Amino acid sequence: MLRLVLAAPELQYVDKLSRYLRESEPRWRIATFTQEIALLRHLEERPEPELLLLHSSFIRELRAKADMGRWGDRIVALAEAEGEGEGAPEIAAYQPLSRIRAELTAFARGGKEKGGGSIEGASLLTVFSASGGCGKTALALNIARLAGERGKRVFYLNLEALNASDVLWRGGEPDSLSxxxxxxxxxxxxxxxxxxxxxxxxxxxxxxxxxxxxxPGERLAMSAEQLRELVAAIRSHGKYDLIVADPDCGCGDWHLELLNASDRVAWIVLDDVLSMRKTEKLVRHWRDKLPADRGHTAFVVNKYSGAMRNGWRLPGGEPAGRLPYIPQWKTVNDPEQWLASPVFGGAVDKLLDEWGFANSGAGSVGGAGRW
Structure with missing residues (x-):
């Protein structure tokens, strides 16, 4: 159990974050505040919390009005910009809620150093689509391969109920995930x-x-909790910089959990009326359930032929990227063909650049063209 104090001036932000933390971490005891006076009274009268997650403006005010020595080593800053934490370790205020939870957990376990920096563990990039046949697996494999060529330590996580990636590797242990x-x-x-x-x-x-x-049984029976545990286990392993997740095109609880846990979602659509319509419906269904921050979801058009035939009604005003149509892939008798197109690989390389992947060192997901 963790006793946590959360304080920030914006009521809507505090309500949304605290509700998410209580639902995902039911053992945590969370006290929330939007006013400094009430926060000070709580700290003076109640048992000392194990962790204080304070907006940077609160840290400045408290230092001016109170002796911070009692709580100094327990304060984590909610920072809207890097360096605002007044010397305290920082968590970015506007990022996926699942990432805030993961960083808080790392602080609670003593796993994050003072002065900022990211938690240990891999970034999670999910390639998703609302309908089948969009080329999701081809993109996921190319992202994993090209990120590996850039020096990233990559784990490819296929979560499709009917996973045919075994034709790439042939053999192995088919009950490994179970x-x-x-x-x-x-x-x-x-x-x-x-x-x-x-x-x-x-x-x-x-x-x-x-x-x-x-x-397909193990994937069909996957729960949101099992998905959360699986991703956490891979992230905490310490061996990887990047996990590339390749789920099927469902809209169940674990799919939503995966997208919320992701640092980046590459959502694939086709310039096709059915693909567009299914995407619009699912976006509307999940509108208030996915992070609303700029930087989470990038809508990418695959099999692009040079001009859009359908109007763009998805978030962002226009596609975050366009991946070319490869005629040779219309009939594939060997999935390694997906990894041998210089044109497609060049387009994926461009996306990786835009999403903030350098050519060496640990990976981080960032950049523009986001939802």
């Missing part, structure tokens, strides 16, 4: 050992992966 999920729940002490045994590496493509299952 075994991993079971170990994480039934024998947490053996989770790391099981992970080390089950993960595979493709030296050509420069990323790790899990073998594809023979049956």
């Amino acid at each position: 075994r991993l999920l079971y170990a994480m729940r039934a024998r947490p002490d053996r989770g790391a050992e099981e992970w080390g045994r089950l993960r595979r590496n493709d030296e050509r493509l420069r990323f790790d992966y899990l073998d594809a299952p023979d049956h």
Whole structure:
């Protein structure tokens, strides 16, 4: 259990963040404030909290009005811009709620150093679509391969109910995800050992992966909680800079959990009336359930032929990227064809540049063209 004090001047922000934290971390005890006087009274009268998550403006006010020595090593700044934390470690105020929760958890466990910086663990980039046949897996594999060529340590996480990626690698252990999920729940002490045994590496493509299952049951039965545990386990492993998630095009609870847990969502659409319509409906359905910050979701047109035939009614005003139509992919007899197109690879390289991936070092997801 964590005793947390959350204080920020904007009531709507405090309500949204505290509601999310209470729902996702039911054992946490959270006190919220939007006024400094009430915050000071609480700190003087109640048991001392283990962590204070304070908007940077509150830190300045408290330092002027109170002795901060009692709480100094427990304060984390909610900063709207880097360096606003008055020397306290910082969490960016406007980012996916799941990322704020993850960073708070790291602070609570003593896993994040003073003075800012990001939590240990990989960034999560999810390639998603509202309808099948959009080329989602081809894009996810190209992102994973090209990020690996840029020096990133990459894990490719296929979460499709019917996962055919085994045609790329042939062989392996088809029950690997089931075994991993079971170990994480039934024998947490053996989770790391099981992970080390089950993960595979493709030296050509420069990323790790899990073998594809023979049956769709484990994916169909996936819960939001299991998805959260799986992503957290991969992130905390410390081996990766980037996880590239490749789910199917469902709209269940775990799909929403995955998108909320992601630092970046590359949402693929086609210049096709059915693809556009399905995307519009799902965007409207999830409108208040996904992070509204600039930087979370990029809508990318795949199989682009040089001109849009359908009007653009999705967020952002225009596509965040356009990926070319590759005629040779109309009939694919070997999925390695997806990884051998210089034209497509160049377009993906451009997206990686726009999303803030340098050519070396640890990866971070950022940039423009976002929802």
